[in-house]
Amino acid sequence: MDFKFSVGHGADVAVNYILDNFTPALDAIAAAIGFVTGGIQSLLVSTPPVAGIAILAALSLWRVGWKFAIFALLSLALIDHMGLWQGTMETLSLVLSATIIAVVIGIPAGIAMARSDRVASLLRPLLDLMQTMPAFVYLIPAAMFFGLGAVPGTIATVIFAMPPVVRLTNLGIRQVHSEFIEAGLAFGCTPSQLLLKVQLPNAMPSIMAGVNQTIMLSLSMVVISSMIGAGGLGNSVLTGIQRLDVGAGFEGGLAVVILAVILDRITQSFGKGSSGFLSFLAFRKASGRNQTGSSVRVPADDERRSAAA
Amino acid sequence: MPNHIENLKSNASKISKVSLSNVYKVFGHNSGHALEMAHAGRSKSEIHASTGCTIGVDDASFDIMDGETFVIMGLSGSGKSTLLRLLNRLIEPTSGSIEIDGRDITNMSKRELIELRRRDMSMVFQSFALLPNRNVLNNAAFGLEVAGVGEAERTGKALAALDAVGLKAYAQSRPDELSGGMKQRVGLARALASEPTILLMDEAFSALDPLIRAEMQDELMRLQGENSRTIIFVSHDLDEAMRIGDRICIMQHGKVVQVGTPDEIVSKPANDYVRSFFRNVDVSQVFKAGDIARNSQLTIIDRQGVSVAATLEQMEHSGRDVAIVVGRDRKYHGMISQDALIEKVKAKVAEPYRNAFVEDVEPIAAGESVSNVLGRVAESRWPVPVVDDQGRYVGSISKSSLLETLYRAG
Ligand SMILES: Nc1ncnc2c1ncn2[C@@H]1O[C@H](COP(=O)(O)OP(=O)(O)OP(=O)(O)O)[C@@H](O)[C@H]1O
Numbered sequence: 001m002d003f004k005f006s007v008g009h010g011a012d013v014a015v016n017y018i019l020d021n022f023t024p025a026l027d028a029i030a031a032a033i034g035f036v037t038g039g040i041q042s043l044l045v046s047t048p049p050v051a052g053i054a055i056l057a058a059l060s061l062w063r064v065g066w067k068f069a070i071f072a073l074l075s076l077a078l079i080d081h082m083g084l085w086q087g088t089m090e091t092l093s094l095v096l097s098a099t100i101i102a103v104v105i106g107i108p109a110g111i112a113m114a115r116s117d118r119v120a121s122l123l124r125p126l127l128d129l130m131q132t133m134p135a136f137v138y139l140i141p142a143a144m145f146f147g148l149g150a151v152p153g154t155i156a157t158v159i160f161a162m163p164p165v166v167r168l169t170n171l172g173i174r175q176v177h178s179e180f181i182e183a184g185l186a187f188g189c190t191p192s193q194l195l196l197k198v199q200l201p202n203a204m205p206s207i208m209a210g211v212n213q214t215i216m217l218s219l220s221m222v223v224i225s226s227m228i229g230a231g232g233l234g235n236s237v238l239t240g241i242q243r244l245d246v247g248a249g250f251e252g253g254l255a256v257v258i259l260a261v262i263l264d265r266i267t268q269s270f271g272k273g274s275s276g277f278l279s280f281l282a283f284r285k286a287s288g289r290n291q292t293g294s295s296v297r298v299p300a301d302d303e304r305r306s307a308a309a
Numbered sequence: 310m311p312n313h314i315e316n317l318k319s320n321a322s323k324i325s326k327v328s329l330s331n332v333y334k335v336f337g338h339n340s341g342h343a344l345e346m347a348h349a350g351r352s353k354s355e356i357h358a359s360t361g362c363t364i365g366v367d368d369a370s371f372d373i374m375d376g377e378t379f380v381i382m383g384l385s386g387s388g389k390s391t392l393l394r395l396l397n398r399l400i401e402p403t404s405g406s407i408e409i410d411g412r413d414i415t416n417m418s419k420r421e422l423i424e425l426r427r428r429d430m431s432m433v434f435q436s437f438a439l440l441p442n443r444n445v446l447n448n449a450a451f452g453l454e455v456a457g458v459g460e461a462e463r464t465g466k467a468l469a470a471l472d473a474v475g476l477k478a479y480a481q482s483r484p485d486e487l488s489g490g491m492k493q494r495v496g497l498a499r500a501l502a503s504e505p506t507i508l509l510m511d512e513a514f515s516a517l518d519p520l521i522r523a524e525m526q527d528e529l530m531r532l533q534g535e536n537s538r539t540i541i542f543v544s545h546d547l548d549e550a551m552r553i554g555d556r557i558c559i560m561q562h563g564k565v566v567q568v569g570t571p572d573e574i575v576s577k578p579a580n581d582y583v584r585s586f587f588r589n590v591d592v593s594q595v596f597k598a599g600d601i602a603r604n605s606q607l608t609i610i611d612r613q614g615v616s617v618a619a620t621l622e623q624m625e626h627s628g629r630d631v632a633i634v635v636g637r638d639r640k641y642h643g644m645i646s647q648d649a650l651i652e653k654v655k656a657k658v659a660e661p662y663r664n665a666f667v668e669d670v671e672p673i674a675a676g677e678s679v680s681n682v683l684g685r686v687a688e689s690r691w692p693v694p695v696v697d698d699q700g701r702y703v704g705s706i707s708k709s710s711l712l713e714t715l716y717r718a719g
């Protein structure tokens with residue numbers, strides 16, 4: 001490396017190099033992400049506010065309880081009253097698509113970390129970097145690679161919001177009680193059966209906690225990424241700042257907070273209520289008695305894992 | 310007639326099912342050096358002090374017979390769980406060979422090992438290890454599911470296994486809705502569903518309270534009587550070991566110090582460590598009524614046309630005041646006294662046997678521990694008959710045979 005280059009200059013050169021040589025690949029990524037984001041966005045935005053409010057309130061009633069459902073109903077009606085319904089739905093669709101992408105990449109990455117100490121020690125600094133780098137920094141390369149709009153906004157959001165789901169997937173799998181691992185192995189599980197039938201189901205509460213945190217981080221990032229034209233509630237906040245319009249900024253901020261509270265409570269209920277992966281997928285009603293996996297846990301010792309590998 | 314308890318307990322044949330020779334397990338790095346020291350006969354603590362390695366199992370060599378209930382006993386940290394896990398290679402042996410049905414498992418490939426675990430062996434755990442995300446049925450079917458058995462077949466087999474442990478009605482319950490004893494029944498059903506030939510049980514009943522624990526031991530023995538497998542059972546409880554074990558293996562600091570039948574171990578303990586297990590043991594707790602029942606009473610089979618005169622003659626001849634009346638299926642009917650029988654015959658009563666039963670004699674269950682029946686035997690005028698759980702006559706306990714037992718063991 002030539003030390004006359006400053007670090008910043010190096011990053012610059014790298015970005016330009018990628019732009020010059022990988023444009024087709026970048027376009028493909030943009031198309032794929034655009035497909036997910038666009039699909040979700042057009043679905044949510046085209047849903048009439050009354051229907052949207054009814055669906056979210058019903059979800060709150062089912063997963064959380066009637067008091068919270070009333071809160072959801074009133075607060076969403078307030079958003080609509082403030083004229084921010086469309087922005088809220090744009091934001092929600094960005095959050096959902098970023099979360100989907102983060103989960104699709106993050107859970108396998110977490111699994112890989114749990115299964116190999118080497119992968120874990122490689123990924124850990126990368127995760128630290130992703131989490132501690134100021135969120136604005138992602139906006140610049142995202143905008144350079146993918147232009148302005150929802151796609152670079154989603155990508156910047158994914159990078160910023162993915163670490164918790166990776167970390168908590170890894171942690172959840174490593175903390176599955178060694179007797180469960182032993183039971184799986186003693187009955188003749190292959191490594192992949194062990195993962196699917198024993199480790200993932202038992203790590204589900206932890207993974208869901210990761211998903212919940214990823215959603216919350218996406219929401220905070222989505223506001224920032226409106227600076228590169230991602231749209232949504234961030235626009236209201238941004239306009240408020242630019243025009244020093246406290247009212248507009250406050251309304252936008254309030255809508256973000258309401259969305260955050262509703263998303264948080266609903267997603268938390270999935271982590272708490274059902275410890276089973278399948279029951280989660282099947283959206284079965286959780287019974288509060290189910291264990292949350294908080295019992296004493298001993299990481300499987302290497303001896304036993306090597307028998308599995 | 311062979312001793313009843315022997316019948317119940319032992320299905321052991323003379324064929325070796327599991328055979329260990331010079332098996333060592335060293336935990337830790339630099340195990341080579343530690344292994345050399347172990348070969349040279351250095352003790353666990355010496356080896357730990359100089360290499361930092363822990364000897365889990367130190368030169369184990371013994372055979373476990375087909376159909377046998379083999380109990381591994383020892384104090385905490387003596388290597389019981391390690392030894393058990395070497396048998397299905399949940400823990401890899403450091404050296405030595407372990408043969409199952411004549412095949413050395415220590416050099417099996419991963420694939421062969423998985424096959425072996427699916428087909429031949431299963432395991433029951435101290436804290437049950439039921440998967441919380443599955444209902445009871447799917448827990449019981451777990452081994453079959455993993456082995457790729459089709460849904461219909463595995464449900465059928467899992468239900469049959471649940472039925473065998475009396476939990477068929479709970480098939481749809483979730484594990485956390487069950488009591489400890491019920492959970493372990495599910496654990497047992499899960500282990501039995503794949504019809505393994507070897508059952509590995511690590512302190513399977515230790516987490517249960519004493520009553521449930523005894524019940525589970527009986528359950529295991531009953532299942533074993535119906536369909537025999539080789540059971541390898543880790544326990545730190547002598548009463549449990551005596552109760553269910555055909556043979557007991559005693560471990561100390563990773564070494565196998567003695568392998569023998571409960572009787573051999575009580576009567577010829579290999580060293581003070583083994584003896585120390587028995588020091589506080591109350592023999593009347595260890596022995597069951599069935600163990601000390603003698604078949605020394607006169608038995609009469611109650612059937613059509615049996616001659617009362619001949620019976621009286623027989624009693625007279627052998628100098629007995631009483632005799633045991635059993636059915637053709639050896640089911641216990643009652644105890645008759647000579648006096649009562651003569652009286653009934655004189656009075657020309659129909660069915661003289663039935664009417665001549667001694668009234669205050671109630672049979673004792675074979676599984677009852679001797680300590681529980683001391684009082685009844687002591688108070689009874691006659692020897693007390695003992696019956697098995699199907700009501701068949703096993704033998705009787707007289708005051709003198711009881712005293713003899715307590716004296717010999719004490
Ligand atoms: N994974 C491991 N790593 C290092 N040492 C171990 C490991 N597992 C067991 N040991 C050691 O091996 C020895 C035997 O342990 P083991 O668990 O087999 O004992 P145990 O007889 O089953 O005891 P307990 O009655 O407490 O269950 C102990 O000294 C223990 O510290």
Ligand SMILES: [Mg+2]
Pocket residue numbers: 389390391
């Ligand atoms: Mg143990």
